[in-house]
Amino acid sequence: MSMPSVEVTKTRDLLTKTSEKPKSKSFNKFKQVYLGPIIAFTIFIAIWQAVPTILDLKHYILPKPTDVVGAAISDWHLLWPAVQITVVESLVGFLVSAVIGILVSIILASSKILERSIYPYAIVLQTIPVVAVAPIVVIWFGAGYNSIVVISFLIGFFPVISNTLMGLNSVDKNMDDLFLLYNASKWQRMWKLRIPSALPYMMAGLKISCTLSIVGAIVGEYIAGIGGGKGGLGYSITVAAIQVKTSYLFACGIAAAILGIGFYLLVSLFANSMLKSWHESAVKGEK
Amino acid sequence: MDTIHKEVVAFQHVSKVFNNETVALKDFDLSIKEGEFLSFLGPSGCGKSTALRMVAGLGEATKGSVKVFDGSPKEIIKETNDLAFVFQDANLLPWRTVLDNVLLPLELRGGNKKKHKQEAIRVLEMVGLKEYLKSYPRQLSGGMKMRVSIARALAAKPKMLLMDEPFGALDEITRQTLQMELLDIWQKENMTILFVTHNVYEAVFLSTRIAVMSASPGRLSSLIDVKLPFPRRLKVRTEQEFTDYVDIASDRLENGNERKELA
Ligand SMILES: Nc1ncnc2c1ncn2[C@@H]1O[C@H](COP(=O)(O)OP(=O)(O)O)[C@@H](O)[C@H]1O
Ligand SMILES: [Mg+2]
Numbered sequence: 242m243s244m245p246s247v248e249v250t251k252t253r254d255l256l257t258k259t260s261e262k263p264k265s266k267s268f269n270k271f272k273q274v275y276l277g278p279i280i281a282f283t284i285f286i287a288i289w290q291a292v293p294t295i296l297d298l299k300h301y302i303l304p305k306p307t308d309v310v311g312a313a314i315s316d317w318h319l320l321w322p323a324v325q326i327t328v329v330e331s332l333v334g335f336l337v338s339a340v341i342g343i344l345v346s347i348i349l350a351s352s353k354i355l356e357r358s359i360y361p362y363a364i365v366l367q368t369i370p371v372v373a374v375a376p377i378v379v380i381w382f383g384a385g386y387n388s389i390v391v392i393s394f395l396i397g398f399f400p401v402i403s404n405t406l407m408g409l410n411s412v413d414k415n416m417d418d419l420f421l422l423y424n425a426s427k428w429q430r431m432w433k434l435r436i437p438s439a440l441p442y443m444m445a446g447l448k449i450s451c452t453l454s455i456v457g458a459i460v461g462e463y464i465a466g467i468g469g470g471k472g473g474l475g476y477s478i479t480v481a482a483i484q485v486k487t488s489y490l491f492a493c494g495i496a497a498a499i500l501g502i503g504f505y506l507l508v509s510l511f512a513n514s515m516l517k518s519w520h521e522s523a524v525k526g527e528k
Numbered sequence: 529m530d531t532i533h534k535e536v537v538a539f540q541h542v543s544k545v546f547n548n549e550t551v552a553l554k555d556f557d558l559s560i561k562e563g564e565f566l567s568f569l570g571p572s573g574c575g576k577s578t579a580l581r582m583v584a585g586l587g588e589a590t591k592g593s594v595k596v597f598d599g600s601p602k603e604i605i606k607e608t609n610d611l612a613f614v615f616q617d618a619n620l621l622p623w624r625t626v627l628d629n630v631l632l633p634l635e636l637r638g639g640n641k642k643k644h645k646q647e648a649i650r651v652l653e654m655v656g657l658k659e660y661l662k663s664y665p666r667q668l669s670g671g672m673k674m675r676v677s678i679a680r681a682l683a684a685k686p687k688m689l690l691m692d693e694p695f696g697a698l699d700e701i702t703r704q705t706l707q708m709e710l711l712d713i714w715q716k717e718n719m720t721i722l723f724v725t726h727n728v729y730e731a732v733f734l735s736t737r738i739a740v741m742s743a744s745p746g747r748l749s750s751l752i753d754v755k756l757p758f759p760r761r762l763k764v765r766t767e768q769e770f771t772d773y774v775d776i777a778s779d780r781l782e783n784g785n786e787r788k789e790l791a
Contacts, residue, residue, distance in 0.1 A: 394788055415619045422613050423636040423684075424606050433632070437623045 291451040304488035312488035319477065320489075324496050326473035327458050330386065331504070332338065334393025334461075335454035339447055341394070342401025349402075351431060360406065367399040371457065375464040388465035389473075393457030397450035401443070408437045408442025444512035451508040452501050459497060472498075533562040536688060536720050537583055541592035544578050544746075551745035552578040556592070558739060558748055560722065563712055565739050567723045567731040569777060570784075575746025576724040579689050583722060584613050597687070609637065612681035614691040618673035620665040626652065626676050627661040633684045651679040654713060671702035675709075682713065688720040695730065704762060707733055711760060728781065732773045733760060740777065742784035749784030752777055 284488050286306050288422050313320055349356045349363075373461050382388040412435055431509045462475025472480070474497050481490040537560035544553040560566050568576040580646040581587050581596045585601030596611065598603050604610055613634075620629045627648055634644040650657050655675040665673055674694060681689055695703040711734060714721050725731050732737045735754050742749040754773055756764060764770050 290582070315710055404768070413619075415615050415617070416621070418581075419619055420636070421586065422584055422605055422611070423633045425636045433636070434621070437621065445734070 251333030285416060301485050301487040304491055308488040309491040312486070313492035313496075315493070316489050319495060322475045323477040323493070324500065325496070326454070326471060327462070327475065328500065329388045330461065330473055331393050331455040331458035331500075334390045335338070335397050335451050335504075336459055337390070337394045338397035338401055338450055338454060342398050342446070342450070342458055343405055343443060346402050346405035346409060347431065347436070349428065350406055350435065356406070359513060363399070371395050372460060372464070375460065379465045380467075384466045389458055392461035392465065393454045395456035396460075397454035398448040400453065401446040404442045404446030404449070405439055408439025411442065412438045441516055444515060448505060448508050448512060451504050455497065455501050455504060535559050536562045537722070537780075538595040539579070539582075539592070542579075542582070542584070542589045542594060542596070543591040544587070545576065549711045553589075554745035554747055556746070556748055558751075560720065562720055563718065565578060565711075565721045565723065565736045567725055567735040568729065568741060569725060569731040569738050569781065570741030570746075571743050571781070572726060573746075574741045576726075576741060577692050578746065579741075580692055580724050583688075584611055584690055584770065586613075588723065596724055601753035609633075609684035610687040612684065612689050614674075614677055614681045614689065614694045616693045616696050618665070618670075618677040619678055620680075622665050622672060623775070624664075625661065626657060626663050626665070628669070629676055630680045630683050633680060637684065641703035645785070647685075648679075648683055651682045652676075654716075655679045655709065669702075670698055671706060674698065674706060678706075678713070679708075680711070682717065685717075686719065688722065690722050692724045693726070696727075703730070708761065710734065711758065712732055728774055728777045729765065730776055732756075733765065733771060738777055740780045740784055742781075746781075747784075750780045752780065 247484035284375065290305050292298070293300070293305050304312070349359060371392060374395075375388075376390050378395070379388045382391050416434060416438070417430075420434055425433070458473065459478070462473050463479060466472075467476050474493050478490060478493045478497075481487075481493060530680045537558075539556050539558040542553055542556040543551070545551050549700055556575075568579060570576055578587065582589060582597055583601055585605045594601060597608075601611070602768065609677075621632065624632070627645075630648040631644055636649060645718060649658065649661070655678055657672060657675055657679065660668065665676070668676065675714065678694070695706055698706065707730065713719075723731075723734060725734075732754055738752040738754060739748055741747065741750065752773070756769060756773065
């Protein structure tokens with residue numbers, strides 16, 4: 242019994258075709274994908290540079306891009322440590338929310354009763370604005386680092402839990418039957434079916450959570466202060482605002498934005514490598 | 529295939545009602561013997577899947593009973609590897625390679641990994657996919673995916689294969705190839721196969737016996753013994769005897785479902 246040869250060659254063609262990349266097309270791709278945004282960015286910066294000059298705005302009302310860059314360079318010895326501190330806080334907050342979020346989801350999903358009785362509260366908790374409870378966190382965990390990490394964790398935690406739970410419960414009915422037919426135990430189903438099925442959802446949750454964890458760290462710094470040590474970006478922003486160092490304030494804001502984007506890209510990269518053996522387009526499609 | 533064989537599946541006055549209203553099966557009575565290739569043939573919604581799934585313990589009878597190998601389907605599933613199910617869509621795990629997909633049932637049952645791998649490779653060879661062990665399902669055509677699905681079902685050496693419109697989504701040429709391959713496997717592995725289809729030609733080509741069903745409520749309307757000799761090759765389809773069986777099956781299908789419309 243052998244494969245019909247037509248079918249075999251077809252698939253081979255497909256496999257080789259996807260692996261070769263025509264080089265002449267890379268410039269076209271550059272033109273299509275990157276050129277537009279680059280031009281838009283340049284124009285935006287040019288207008289930003291021109292507006293304060295034309296309207297004669299003071300640098301503490303609207304600093305020019307050159308002012309912002311200048312402030313970033315001259316206060317680099319303040320900016321760089323602040324960035325590092327915020328990176329550490331949000332990274333720890335993110336990792337804790339990822340690990341605890343996934344663990345809690347798995348525990349909840351492993352028991353229908355547990356999930357039914359606890360998940361509604363998780364949803365209710367999710368709607369509480371974290372900013373509103375942050376002062377309580379500070380009372381419990383003290384000013385500074387610990388509270389900031391906890392606030393970052395609280396903000397990043399719910400997207401992980403809600404996405405992961407949704408994923409764990411989205412297993413295809415037929416797949417479920419298949420595992421039933423092979424007499425799989427509850428934990429076999431969890432490890433070999435539900436968690437892999439949930440992976441794309443989990444990754445989506447992590448992507449949301451990673452940017453939120455930076456928001457959490459910065460908000461945490463606003464509220465929890467620095468507790469004796471050196472402050473992160475949130476603290477720098479508060480101080481710069483009080484001192485009306487608007488250019489430096491802008492530099493901090495942009496640094497936070499870059500941090501967020503960088504963090505998001507890193508997590509996306511991780512997510513893609515996790516999902517590689519899955520399927521590119523077909524998270525649910527291909528049927 | 530016509531020697532005295534023991535009964536392997538018994539539907540006894542089985543009725544199945546969903547949600548207290550949809551009558552999927554009514555007073556369904558059927559005895560299936562070891563080594564048969566039995567097709568359930570009927571229009572969409574007549575309860576074919578419901579009947580087949582009951583044999584695998586997926587869903588219980590509202591009234592009556594289903595016995596498999598003299599036991600309850602649930603017990604058989606729990607205690608043996610005797611039943612395997614092939615779904616309409618290949619139902620492969622997209623994150624597992626072809627080999628790992630076929631290994632799944634063996635893995636879930638536990639035991640010697642090396643032996644498992646040998647067994648998996650044996651069945652993949654049987655369906656002609658030995659060169660695709662490391663491919664992922666998304667890299668395969670529909671026909672190849674179905675082959676993997678069949679290989680997975682065969683991996684645990686079942687005594688009975690339950691197939692729910694396995695070739696329904698395939699193109700005609702691939703379907704015909706797979707039909708012949710399936711007959712070869714059936715003969716080689718000495719299995720009983722229960723096969724669901726709504727395609728008259730497919731039912732006649734494959735089966736030793738056809739259970740014609742009619743809809744609302746799902747009933748067994750007649751049984752046809754198909755006495756075409758094995759091995760059956762493509763050209764069987766052009767022979768008079770084959771066409772006669774197709775006529776009979778089509779008639780019974782039509783009558784069974786007309787009767788319902790009049791009633
Ligand atoms: N899980 C279910 N819940 C409610 N109704 C169902 C369910 N499964 C099947 N049915 C109904 O039972 C009837 C028979 O279904 P099925 O056995 O799938 O038919 P077939 O496989 O012959 O197309 C249909 O009317 C279908 O809508
Ligand atoms: Mg069906």
